[in-house]
Amino acid sequence: MIRVVLADDQTLVRAGFRSILSDEDDIEVVGEAGDGEQAIALARELLPDVVLMDIRMPVLDGLEATRRISSDERLEGVRVVVLTTFDADDHVYGALRAGASGFLVKDTEPMELLHAVRVVARGDALIAPAVTRRLIAEFAERAGGAGRQPDPSPRLTALTEREREVLGLVGAGLSNDEIAGRLVLSPATAKTHVSRIMTKLAVRDRAQLVVLAYESGMITPGWLA
Numbered sequence: 001m002i003r004v005v006l007a008d009d010q011t012l013v014r015a016g017f018r019s020i021l022s023d024e025d026d027i028e029v030v031g032e033a034g035d036g037e038q039a040i041a042l043a044r045e046l047l048p049d050v051v052l053m054d055i056r057m058p059v060l061d062g063l064e065a066t067r068r069i070s071s072d073e074r075l076e077g078v079r080v081v082v083l084t085t086f087d088a089d090d091h092v093y094g095a096l097r098a099g100a101s102g103f104l105v106k107d108t109e110p111m112e113l114l115h116a117v118r119v120v121a122r123g124d125a126l127i128a129p130a131v132t133r134r135l136i137a138e139f140a141e142r143a144g145g146a147g148r149q150p151d152p153s154p155r156l157t158a159l160t161e162r163e164r165e166v167l168g169l170v171g172a173g174l175s176n177d178e179i180a181g182r183l184v185l186s187p188a189t190a191k192t193h194v195s196r197i198m199t200k201l202a203v204r205d206r207a208q209l210v211v212l213a214y215e216s217g218m219i220t221p222g223w224l225a
Helices: 011-022 036-046 062-071 092-098 110-122 129-144 154-158 161-171 176-183 187-201 206-215
Strands: 002-007 027-033 050-054 079-084 102-105
Touching: 002 011, 002 036, 002 110, 011 027, 011 110, 027 036, 027 110, 036 050, 036 062, 050 062, 050 110, 062 079, 062 092, 079 092, 079 110, 092 102, 092 206, 102 110, 154 187, 161 176, 161 187, 161 206, 176 187, 187 206
Parallel strands: 002 027, 002 050, 050 079, 079 102
Antiparallel strands: none
């Protein structure tokens, strides 16, 4: 059973998400929060698999709440999915840097919401790779700013040439199956490479690999057609 906490200051939004999620046999909404402080408290109390986190909330915003959850060793198994209205919020890239495992726009289709929750609960892939490539690239470009130089991480020296290649493809938003197809590997081998890379780089999920790939200059927005 996938246990979910909803964090949004709008009661109707939470009710809508609860209605969609509660209809599924494998998902249970175990708590609701109206602000970031409540979200953190519920995460610590309930240890859910996934927190659906709105960015804009009173008391403590979702960005800082995501950062605190992701940096808390006691909450290592808790994954955060940021909820945003894309046109209004410029903090999605910042949320990924803070430790979010992915993001959704609030008007997403119900099936996309369910897919996102299941995928992030598995810790298996970034949400909607084809869409995420475009969105993360845009936010990375905004966050980087004009003239910003990449910041190569010394941790990358621990990677083999093949692992660096895989990391670049993860950074571009490719799924394990897509990586396998591009590199002529089995999906299981691609997944093993990704798992080893996460271990070597001490990151908690694929979203953090995406951020590291951009910030190290390994890839740039839109590099992979």
